[in-house]
């Protein structure tokens with residue numbers, strides 16, 4: 001998941017208690033008309049099938065282990081597009097590839113050592129574990145040497161001024177709030193810290209810094225660096241591990257610290273890639289669309305299991321289950337595997353360019369991009385009345401706990417943000433995020449982090465909600 005949408009959504013959704021619609025037993029006439037008994041039976045059958053279906057897990061195993069990391073512009077991203085398109089065709093969907101020009105940035109060498117600091121043993125250096133941020137420029141092949149200046153926030157950077165920042169390596173040491181994450185407010189903790197990854201390098205460059213480092217956003221205890229998008233700054237930019245940020249901060253409080261830093265990523269010419277778009281045509285209103293989606297690209301350090309192979313495969317499974325049960329939605333269910341969510345969002349921009357004329361007929365859009373852990377319900381951006389109408393669906397999801405509805409003023413997914421801004425009711429699958437940022441954008445985002453039973457719950461939440469939105473009598477009001 002990219003930085004800004006999350007930041008906005010985090011600050012919001014996590015502060016509000018879930019709306020316990022499902023706990024209210026009263027059924028209104030509108031609900032009965034929208035969800036007749038046969039539809040409720042179909043939704044229950046979809047749930048039961050999803051909770052015992054391993055389709056999504058087999059798909060994410062293939063995407064992560066056989067295909068591998070899928071950064072935009074890579075050969076693996078291309079292979080993933082072809083694979084997902086073929087699988088969806090095999091399910092009998094009407095599949096097309098929508099062309100997207102994507103950035104193609106490739107990682108190079110990434111090493112750093114502290115070469116001068118107080119108390120240094122003669123003839124030694126201290127290794128620093130780090131990784132380049134997406135879009136970082138390169139140092140010369142043999143690196144640069146400069147003093148490191150630690151700031152805790154943008155105010156401290158500003159206070160340094162050009163005089164003390166120019167020629168230096170600036171380290172932003174903003175902490176990721178582990179207690180918030182442990183208490184279930186991980187997305188808020190992420191939102192607070194990710195501002196420095198997003199905007200810090202540019203702010204440092206504006207004051208003449210020769211490179212910028214951030215403390216990794218996502219604080220586990222295993223000295224892992226976490227990469228991610230950073231606004232183009234024109235200087236080398238990296239993320240050091242939380243442990244190394246502490247080390248540098250401690251040593252620099254004692255005296256001058258100098259670093260030898262080598263980062264040699266390359267920005268290659270933009271590449272051609274694709275969003276995969278697959279329709280299961282509606283029986284009554286094929287022109288009305290319900291989007292179920294996740295993003296197919298990933299960062300390159302891990303294999304993109306929880307971010308966001310999981311989101312793609314549960315959207316695929318929504319279609320797989322309907323085909324298996326021979327259920328045809330009234331409206332068209334559209335599975336989208338988005339390209340380039342992580343490195344600029346060119347996939348969702350292309351979709352807006354090509355499909356915005358359809359947005360008035362898009363009944364709802366769902367994206368899952370917050371991991372694969374147990375689903376708690378949905379972040380929703382829609383009118384309170386529209387959310388109220390979903391009560392019968394939430395009652396079905398309640399048996400496995402995915403019935404919370406968290407109203408959000410911000411789009412609940414980066415790729416569906418433009419649709420949401422255009423008034424399309426938007427939903428994000430809301431997973432338990434307590435451990436998500438231990439692995440997010442790191443080398444540890446791998447298949448073993450997905451618990452198959454929890455992935456099945458996510459698939460059930462996506463399939464039940466997707467079919468409900470596509471088959472309820474009246475489209476959700478805007």
Ligand SMILES: [Zn+2]
Nearest residue numbers: 001307308369
């Ligand atoms: Zn993501």
